[in-house]
Amino acid sequence: MTALVVEARGVGKTFGSGPEQTQALHGIDMQIAPGDFISLIGPSGCGKSTLLRLIGDLASPSVGELTVNGKTPGQARLDRNYGIVFQSATLLDWRTVEKNVELPLEIMGFESEARAVKAQEMLSLVQLDRFAGHYPWQLSGGMQQRVAIARALAFNPSLLLMDEPFGALDEMTRELMQQEVLRLWQETGTTVVFVTHSIPEAVFLSTRVLVMSPRPGTISDEIPIDLAVRRDEDTREDSRYFALITEVREALRRGERGTKT
């Protein structure tokens, strides 16, 4: 049995205290194996982003046990196991595209030559090598997000966390970016945890979709995606793809009904 990348047992998260207290997550159990592409999907307020933040040590669980690569999330962060991509690219305006990709490498103490080589390699991976000398604000939203992905992958993190990374992009760009992420995932073999509220996006990208329901946020369903590993434009017209979309949609409805009763 291979070691798990993420393992959660009975994880819960409560914000605030007293009467103001809200329970964001409750009784989360999950296992993510190396090479998995896991999507967290659910309505707003179901705690999917909170769960991602717990995994990435941007917040700590209130109860339960959470390990990343067999370590505490805090240790995994110190070991630089995480690459993170947010909805906004959060590139630094005063640095060129190349220098933005080099930022994590600078902090991790890479020599300047190694940094430049790595940045070039990452930029050609996201097909932006021609724009290395540009400033972020000279790029379109989709290109900026590709730089953010290149930056997140530059130091070969074992786990890529993506929080609605394409939420701000238009539909066309979004589909192109999905292809891109699938290609990067296959080329790098990184494990991905991907937060989205788009059902087709979750189905198209994932090996497994975790459906979440709100109040308190919990994982209500787990749907393995048995599409071929190679996915392209034809996949989007595949009947199995549509069947899976329906399945996820049903699971989401069940989750919502569950909270009403």
Place this chain on the structure above:
Amino acid sequence: MTTRGMSRAARSGLSILTVVVVLVALWEGYKVLWTALEWSWPVRPDNRTLPHTWDILGALFQPAQRNGPPLLWVEAKAASLTLREALVGFLIGGAVGFWLGVLFVRSATAERAFMPYVVASQTVPIIAIAPMVVVWGGRLALPQWLTISIIAAYLTFFPVVINTVRGLRSPETTSMELMRSYASTPRETLWKVQVPAALPYIFTALKVSAAASVIGAIVGELPAGFRGGLGRDLLQFSQQFTAAPQKLFAAVLIAGIAGMLFVGLVTVAEHRWVAASARQKTDWQTTQVVG
């Protein structure tokens, strides 16, 4: 006439000249009109209250004292001394302000404990503080100019603290979270993300501070009894105002130019260090709209 095709420097020179001409015209126009209508409110238009602009300018080229060098020469030397005190005060105040800002952003406890005093310090008038600093400086046997610089620093540090705090907090939360995910040390996060993001804020403060430090140096010269700076001359000429008003106006003119020179230097530094990417950004967006 068109300003298109002129260099940036030529255009700004032209606009400065235009403003000077307009101000002179307003000044002289006021005198002519108020004299003709026999008005005396708010300011009497006679030559003892409002000397002619050419008399003020002329005063600069007449000897300050019998058989002495022209006033311009005396005041330029005075201004260079005062500017030197102001510069040292500006550097001390800027450094103190920056590091206090860093401390406050790093520690909420420090901010809660000290920020009220930082604000309170600016409500105490400088003319109350200055004599104390002079006495303390004398006890510690500090050179007179350094005492004056410390008084200038007192006026300088405040805008820098406030804007440094604001600027260091300006990066997006996600930027700070990314640095956290790289296991970056607080020092790396400070220099690689927070300080570059804060530079536009800090330079805005430094421009205010540059002007304030000149005021601080001039005021500081008075209780220190410092001879040869602008402070003493301004005081002396204001006592002689009824006899020779143009001398005070001339000295004020020199003090104003000295302050502007200092602010101008900071602006040049700002263009050199920060505005590069910001300016390019604006240019880029402009061309995008046009093209």
